[in-house]
Amino acid sequence: MWVRELSTLDCTNVLTRSHFGHLGCAKDGRPYVVPFYFCYADSRLYAFSMPGQKVDYMRANPCVCVLVEERGEGREWRSVLVNGRFEELKDDTPQHKAAREHAWTLLSKHVNWWEPGGLKPFERPVTDHSLHLFFRIGVEQISGREAKEDGMP
Numbered sequence: 001m002w003v004r005e006l007s008t009l010d011c012t013n014v015l016t017r018s019h020f021g022h023l024g025c026a027k028d029g030r031p032y033v034v035p036f037y038f039c040y041a042d043s044r045l046y047a048f049s050m051p052g053q054k055v056d057y058m059r060a061n062p063c064v065c066v067l068v069e070e071r072g073e074g075r076e077w078r079s080v081l082v083n084g085r086f087e088e089l090k091d092d093t094p095q096h097k098a099a100r101e102h103a104w105t106l107l108s109k110h111v112n113w114w115e116p117g118g119l120k121p122f123e124r125p126v127t128d129h130s131l132h133l134f135f136r137i138g139v140e141q142i143s144g145r146e147a148k149e150d151g152m153p
Contacts, residue, residue, distance in 0.1 A: 001075060006144030011080045014068055014144060015040035018080075021068035023047075025057040025086070032057050038066070038137075039106035045082065045137040046103040055133065058086035064137055073149070080144035084137040091133070103134040 006014070018040075024033045034054050038045040045066060049055055058064060066082040089096040089103060 001147055001149050003145055003147045006078065006080065006146055008142060010078075010146075011142045011144040012040070014070060014078055014080045015045070015082070015142075018068045018070065021066045023054060024065040024067070025054060025061065026063075027057040027060045037107075039103075039109075041102075041106055043139045045084070045139070046106050046134065047136070048103070048107055048132065048134050050132060055088075055135075058135070059088065062086040066137065076146070076148055078144065078146040080142065082137070082139050083141040084139045087136050087138060089134040089136060099136065100134050103136065 019037055021036065021038060022033050023036045024031060026032065032053060036047055036049070036054075038047045040046075062085045064084055064086050066084070068080045068082075070078040072078070089100045091100070
């Protein structure tokens with residue numbers, strides 16, 4: 001078995017193929033990691049969520065990381081780590097209108113893209129205002145590795 005660093009192009013290819021990862025954020029020195037769905041485009045990860053702990057953490061500290069993994073045959077794998085910055089695409093700001101529409105277009109190409117961000121384990125009161133929000137993570141740093149069982153790079 002051998003492990004090698006992935007190129008930036010290899011990393012972006014993994015992000016483009018993938019739509020599921022783990023989002024890490026921190027607030028007041030406390031880390032928080034959650035699974036989430038995303039789409040990668042324009043050096044950004046676009047996602048959808050309901051308000052909650054991850055959104056509270058990212059609003060307090062916009063520095064986040066994302067881990068995306070691919071499993072191969074046997075013990076083979078690839079992983080990509082993104083360090084970036086959270087940006088909420090607020091409903092009430094005209095400057096985010098195009099970005100929200102772009103996020104919607106990217107995410108809606110995938111079946112049930114809204115479920116992980118739109119469903120909660122408890123009922124929320126119904127209001128005339130949607131609690132759902134779109135956000136993006138600007139990629140500031142990207143790295144990756146892969147493990148192969150046979151052959152050399």
